[in-house]
Amino acid sequence: MCIWxxxxxxxxxxxxxxxxxxxxxxxxxxxxxELKQDIIKxxxxxxxxxxxxxxxxAVYSAYAMCNEWNxxxxxxxxxxGWGAEMLQGAFLIADDIMDEAEMRRGKPAWxxxxxxxxxxxxxxxxxxxxxxxxxxxxxxxxxxxYSVQKVFEDIKFVTELGQMLDLNTINxxxxxxxxxxxxxDYYEQIITNKTAYYTIFLPVYLGLVxxxxxxxxxxxxxxxxxxxxxxxxxxxxxxxxxxxxDPSVLGKEGTDIQEGKCSWVILTVFSLCSEEDREALxxxxxxxDPRPVKAIYAxxxxxxxxxxxxxxxxxxxxxxxxxxxxxxxxxxPFFDALIEKLFGMKxxx
Numbered sequence: 358m359c360i361w362x363x364x365x366x367x368x369x370x371x372x373x374x375x376x377x378x379x380x381x382x383x384x385x386x387x388x389x390x391e392l393k394q395d396i397i398k399x400x401x402x403x404x405x406x407x408x409x410x411x412x413x414x415a416v417y418s419a420y421a422m423c424n425e426w427n428x429x430x431x432x433x434x435x436x437x438g439w440g441a442e443m444l445q446g447a448f449l450i451a452d453d454i455m456d457e458a459e460m461r462r463g464k465p466a467w468x469x470x471x472x473x474x475x476x477x478x479x480x481x482x483x484x485x486x487x488x489x490x491x492x493x494x495x496x497x498x499x500x501x502x503y504s505v506q507k508v509f510e511d512i513k514f515v516t517e518l519g520q521m522l523d524l525n526t527i528n529x530x531x532x533x534x535x536x537x538x539x540x541x542d543y544y545e546q547i548i549t550n551k552t553a554y555y556t557i558f559l560p561v562y563l564g565l566v567x568x569x570x571x572x573x574x575x576x577x578x579x580x581x582x583x584x585x586x587x588x589x590x591x592x593x594x595x596x597x598x599x600x601x602x603d604p605s606v607l608g609k610e611g612t613d614i615q616e617g618k619c620s621w622v623i624l625t626v627f628s629l630c631s632e633e634d635r636e637a638l639x640x641x642x643x644x645x646d647p648r649p650v651k652a653i654y655a656x657x658x659x660x661x662x663x664x665x666x667x668x669x670x671x672x673x674x675x676x677x678x679x680x681x682x683x684x685x686x687x688x689x690p691f692f693d694a695l696i697e698k699l700f701g702m703k704x705x706x
Contacts, residue, residue, distance in 0.1 A: 364409075367416055370435045371405065374491065381490045399467070399480050400487075403446035404439070406462050410591075411445055411560050412438035414695065418564020421691040429495075430567070436495045437505060437563045440488040444509065444555065447484040448516065450477050455524060456616055463609050485513075504566050512559040519551025526619040527643075534617045534643050539627065544619055545589070553588020561695075571684065579681035583674065583692055587699055590670045596621040597663045600654065614650045617643030621666075622659060629657045671700050 375397055382388045382396065419434035420426055452458070453466035454477065460466060468477040489506055496502045526538045526547075561584055565575045574580075599611035600622045613620045623642060627635055634653050641649045678692050 364413055367413060367435055367438060368405075368409065370439065371401075374436070374439050375400065377491055377494060378487060381487065381494075396480075396483060400443070400446070400484070402464070403450055403467055403480075403484070404442045406464075407442075407445070409442060410698075411441035411556060414438075414557065414560035415441050415563045417695070418561045418691065419567045420564075421687055421694075422564055422568040422570055422685070424568070432495050433567050434564065436491050437567060438560065440492060440509065441555075441560050441563065443484045443488050444513065444559075447481040448520075448555070450481050450484075452520070454478065455520075458612065458616070460609065460612075501566075501569065505563065508559065508562055508566055512555050512562075515550050516555045519547055519549070519554075522547045523551055523619065527617055532643075534639075536639060539619050539624060541624060544621065544624055547619060548589050548592040549585055552592040553585045556591055557588040557695075558584040573684045574688070577681075577683055577688075579677060579683065580688065583677055583681070586670065586674050586677070587695065590667070590674075591699060593621045593663075593666065593670075597659070600651070601660065611647070614642060614647035615645055621663075622654065625659055625662050626654055626657055629659075629662070667700075671696070 378397065378400065379393060382393050388396075415438035416434045419430060419437070423430050449461060450467050453461055454468050454475075458466045459469060467473055467480070468475065473480075488509060492502060492505060496505065522543070526535050526543075527533075528535055558581065561580070562575065596613065596618075598607055599613045599620070602611070604610045613622070623638070626638065630638070630653070634656070638650060638653055641653075644650075674696055678689060678696070681689065683689060
């Protein structure tokens with residue numbers, strides 16, 4: 358088996374992590390008990406309840422690439438994985454503030470909670486700082502710690518630039534949509550930088566760094582290419598589900614239409630629709646009622662377009678993997694397993 362297969366153990370490690378956070382706070386400054394509990398609550402509220410794929414993929418990568426899966430390696434992988442989830446939590450808090458979002462994962466956005474408000478901005482900084490404080494407790498090697506920290510910082514910067522590209526599609530002074538940026542090329546830049554790098558590349562690369570894989574393995578161009586392809590697929594599927602999935606199944610109401618997001622769905626409909634429908638969409642998109650937009654979407658077979666995209670993404674990913682000449686042979690079965698996780702049953706057909 359090429360990926361670690363005890364997801365519950367990773368999720369349950371949260372309790373150890375939170376105890377470590379309390380110890381870190383106690384050893385840093387005198388934090389009033391209620392504020393210490395606020396930090397614990399903030400972590401649980403914002404870092405738990407999602408798909409956890411970033412954390413789990415970091416563990417899968419370390420497990421697949423290590424020479425010995427011992428307690429020390431497992432602990433490092435768990436903390437790095439939770440670090441990826443904490444970075445995700447920080448991004449989501451900030452994203453909700455910038456988008457003025459109401460809900461996140463079926464709950465009020467963190468900054469919308471009474472007594473939190475703009476204190477949540479500081480919470481994003483606390484989350485990011487805690488990542489390194491937690492890693493210091495399980496990585497004694499200065500050079501290895503620096504390498505892991507550099508991965509987080511490099512990917513964080515790329516993601517922040519991707520967020521800037523995304524925010525640029527809205528004129529925040531007039532709250533109008535900048536449709537000149539609603540192009541395929543611009544959208545690919547958004548999802549590559551804002552999503553693909555920290556969703557797939559970050560956890561995969563963390564596993565390689567933690568296992569101290571050779572540079573030729575870590576710098577393999579096919580590795581980066583596969584991570585970006587998988588990350589783009591992940592975001593495009595998320596865009597599709599936001600518009601078309603049953604909220605009771607998805608666990609949340611889609612908000613891309615109301616927020617005027619530059620999404621795969623709106624770009625696809627723009628490529629299919631009449632000029633009349635295009636102009637209507639430009640008037641309706643970004644408004645509080647998504648139903649008129651969805652009525653226009655219903656005129657075009659977006660689901661078939663998505664299935665075609667999905668089939669092509671899977672074909673291309675498998676083609677690249679089949680032709681890849683990785684320095685470490687363990688990467689091929691690892692990516693096979695990753696593809697199966699992301700594409701689900703389709704990857705088995």
